Amino acid sequence: MLKERLTSLDVFRGFTIILMTIVNNPGSWGSIYPPLEHAEWNGCTPTDLVFPFFIFIMGTAVPFAMPNKTFDSTTFNKILVRSLRIFCLGLFLNFFSRLDFLGLEGMPLLVEKLILTFLVAYALLGDFSAKIKTILAFSIFGILLFLAYSGLPAYQDVRLPGVLQRIALVYFFTSLLYLKSNLKTQIIVAAILLLGYWALMTLVAVPGFGAANLEKGTNLGAYIDELFLKNHMYSQTKTWDPEGILSTVPAIASGIIGMLIGQLLNLPTSKIEIVKKMSFVGLGLVVLGLIWSIKFPINKSLWTSSYVLYTAGLGTICLTLLYYIIDVAHYSKWTKLFLVWGVNPMIVFFFSGILPRVLTMIKINHPELPGEPLGFQSYFYNYGIVPLFENPLNASLAFALFYAAFWSVILWILYQNKLFYKV
Template sequence: MSNNQGAKTQRLISLDALRGFDMFWIISGEGLIHALAKTTNWPAFLWMSAQLHHTEWNGITFYDMIFPLFLFIAGVSMPYSMHRKITDAGCEHAYQLSSSKKREIYLGMLRRAVILVFLGVVVNGLFKFNGVENTRFASVLGRIGLAWFFAGIIYLNFNLKGQIFWFAGLLLGYWAAMMLIPVPGYGAGVLTMEGSLESYIDRLLLPGRLHDRIHDPEGILSTIPAIGTALLGVFAGQFLKSTDARWSMLKKGLLLLVAGLVLIALGSLWDLNFPINKRLWTSSFVLYVGGFSLLFLAVFYLIIDVAGYRKWAFPFVLIGSNSILIYMAAEGMVDLLHTANYIFGGAIQYATPNWQPVFVALSVIVVQLTLLYFLYRNKLFLKI
């Protein structure tokens, strides 16, 4: 595929595959690895199982990267999803759009953000309503919607230089606020669950129930650096979509690899002063996980879109094409485990007891992929 052909592609296959790879670990991959680790006790599976748990506070595991990687991917998609609206208006860049055209796009973005916020509260148990005080309003889907929305506002109104200034300002501003603004009873720069400014603002302003009673990992203040995570994706998307003849697809993929390593190094350095912490979504966390997000994107892009090896990624494409739908199903909206047990339970009971959890986990994956394949073949996608 030539560089120009790649630039015209409005949907990167590697991006759908990476989105599916990311979502796979949430919907069923972690269950399979945990079962294999327990059954086999093999060091490789034990290590992978340990990586599929969140860190309690400071530090990082692979599982901590899944959510920000998804938000990063949403940012990468933005220049592609808005491409037609920009070109139809006779513009080369989003910030060149007229005010009336931008307002039209804003309304669509706002609608998507509101729907994601609502679906996030549904996943939290809205329909089991037990009073506002027992309802958790912050959510993973809500943060994706809000951070993506504000990143989109920046993308539509500033050129690349301005977007970079916003990115730096968000991360530096969040760091300064967390380190310099005193919290009553704790003082400034206290980065504990109880004493951090982020937790204090959640207790003060966030309605309903917090995830950890005194803190919410998807709270108000930490949504600000999450916008930076989405912007990193926007930067990558603009670069991949560029038609500059100096940058072949291979060179683009390799530069993404280098940029990822640089961000990981910068995040590690900042960790010395502002610890890498997913629950606080610290600025060092944004850089560090953003670096790994670029590495994942580069690898998938080089293998799938550059080298053309695509067939192996088809199961991930199935997941990535309907990611929100399967996420909500996995979060309890549909009992796929019951369906898997109904179909495969009779056969699984003949396996040795210690291996039965492994086959149960595999049966859930089979049911999920079968459902997703049916939707994919019939072009049924949950679009928000």
């Protein structure tokens, strides 16, 4: 059964995941409209808002999920296991292309990978007792970590950080802070994390590189990634990771700010008063972020403190508008599409990442164009989408929209059948 929820928050989550799906799945990575690309380094495009918005929304949901603020061993175990399950889903996405160890004679590799995928998804998304959830989460985490450091060639450079991994860590620390502290302490902790990160990145010399700097591959965060994650980082950057160790610290502050907004939404006052307070906070965060960016540039890859304030401010403003329209003015007839995405975030996040990998493994030869076979996804795009458009940018966007529409149908069916999957 679906619990009582804040509709505007679900809609905001749904919108964010739709945008994530579109920007992650263009028809061609060489043909993308600028707003659907990440900033080259400093700066912030609409695409750079997706990840911090998701973390902000997750933080906002914490006070709604734990209204009584009861902390005991059972609650701690739930938080730990949920965090571990999210972490393992992200790890498995990184491992998917490397997996080849079932050894089932005569079975195609793709079928083996799909069997493993559904077993892992069932183990991490299934509704089991607390004890079984704990055993499964720790077992999968242990197996994947063992493979990464086993010395086996297939796994010696598999990536360990990732989007879901960062979300898991932020959820863990944000939830514990919410349960174990008051509002004043939470604000102080967020400020310490942001100021401390700024000081580390701009004042501490980088061993082997010299003075503190904010450049690719030579900053303190990159040094720490290379020190602890060597050979297990993002393949496109190799010597540092955009979801690395040090930059996860300010990401926790993103979650804390969301959690503070969640508490503001729960204040025992009128909804209009809440809207006024949220508007003021959102605008204030944006202004502070822009001011700080003069000395500490807005940068997603570094997750700079100015980026935290700026994106959290924009997230607060977006949520405020949705809250007013949906929960105050009660204009909600248009929200169903976003709701079906917003109430099943993990299943679409996980499987929408798996599906392109699967389609790439299915090879097809064009009967009139002999040569190297194309993966099914490339084949469909090049011979099914591209011929319909003169502009390659439009063709690439059309594929992304088609993919989002495909998932909309899947999620609509799940919603209609009241199938909601949570970690």
